[in-house]
Amino acid sequence: MSELPHTLKAELWDVAYALADAARPIALQYFRKSDQGLENKLDQGFDPVTIADKSIESEMRRILQARRPDDGIMGEEYADVAGTTGLTWVLDPIDGTRAFISGTPTWGVLIGLDAGQGPILGVVDQPFTGERFSGGFGSASWSHRGQAHDIAVRDCEKLSEAVLFTTFPEVGTFSEGAAFHRVAKQCKLTRYGTDCYAYALLAAGQIDLVIEAGLNAFDIQGPMAVIQNAGGIVSNWQGGPAHMGGQIIAAGDARAHAAALDLLK
Numbered sequence: 001m002s003e004l005p006h007t008l009k010a011e012l013w014d015v016a017y018a019l020a021d022a023a024r025p026i027a028l029q030y031f032r033k034s035d036q037g038l039e040n041k042l043d044q045g046f047d048p049v050t051i052a053d054k055s056i057e058s059e060m061r062r063i064l065q066a067r068r069p070d071d072g073i074m075g076e077e078y079a080d081v082a083g084t085t086g087l088t089w090v091l092d093p094i095d096g097t098r099a100f101i102s103g104t105p106t107w108g109v110l111i112g113l114d115a116g117q118g119p120i121l122g123v124v125d126q127p128f129t130g131e132r133f134s135g136g137f138g139s140a141s142w143s144h145r146g147q148a149h150d151i152a153v154r155d156c157e158k159l160s161e162a163v164l165f166t167t168f169p170e171v172g173t174f175s176e177g178a179a180f181h182r183v184a185k186q187c188k189l190t191r192y193g194t195d196c197y198a199y200a201l202l203a204a205g206q207i208d209l210v211i212e213a214g215l216n217a218f219d220i221q222g223p224m225a226v227i228q229n230a231g232g233i234v235s236n237w238q239g240g241p242a243h244m245g246g247q248i249i250a251a252g253d254a255r256a257h258a259a260a261l262d263l264l265k
Helices: 006-030 051-067 097-102 174-184 197-203 217-229 254-264
Strands: 072-075 088-095 108-114 119-126 131-136 139-144 147-150 163-166 189-192 209-216 233-235 245-251
Touching: 006 051, 006 088, 006 108, 006 119, 006 131, 051 072, 051 088, 072 217, 088 097, 088 217, 108 217, 119 197, 119 217, 131 197, 131 217, 139 217, 163 174, 163 197, 174 209, 174 254, 197 209, 197 217, 197 245, 209 217, 209 254, 217 233, 217 245, 233 254, 245 254
Parallel strands: 072 088, 163 189, 163 209
Antiparallel strands: 088 108, 108 119, 119 131, 131 139, 139 147, 209 245, 233 245
């Protein structure tokens, strides 16, 4: 897609923030409450969904229908909607539902805008802490309590200096887990269970690597845009495109990214 006009960029940001603003009160209505309407999507295993997930996505879709009716929509809870503009909103109403139902504030509302080859803007919003990480059109920012600041990834030349995050200790399949642990053994520190918040921390220059597997497009497009516009790299484990999910590695420094890729391969 060619360069977008400034007025359209401003409109798209307004819509993205309207989606995030609408999600906040719904999420907080159910977070750390006893009645979350918890359901399991799987017959075997555990993949939770709550009233908050469904209600947030429904409201975000209502806003998009009113404000950007010709754009496409890809969301976690409901069917995809085809658009005619070349722009698709990629929505994860509660990324980290396991964290949400456990009362830990590492979940978030993810919003990405895909122009065909990946996200051109993204938002990672954490309603409970009041933090919003945004990235698009060459800049990235963090806002909290009415204050906004530019953010950028940090330098990390060697894996021995790197802080690595992932959500599940198992990572994915047995072989994917083994590949992850090859990287983890070389890193200074490895932490688990932070869901989308890990990607936000990477964009803000607090950590160096996030490695995961088995992701969907709606899990990664919002965080991906924030990281890329903060100067970082997001790819699959072969170094290729990551916007449709799968095996994901995000890095703040190209040197750490390359070293980790060698071990993952």
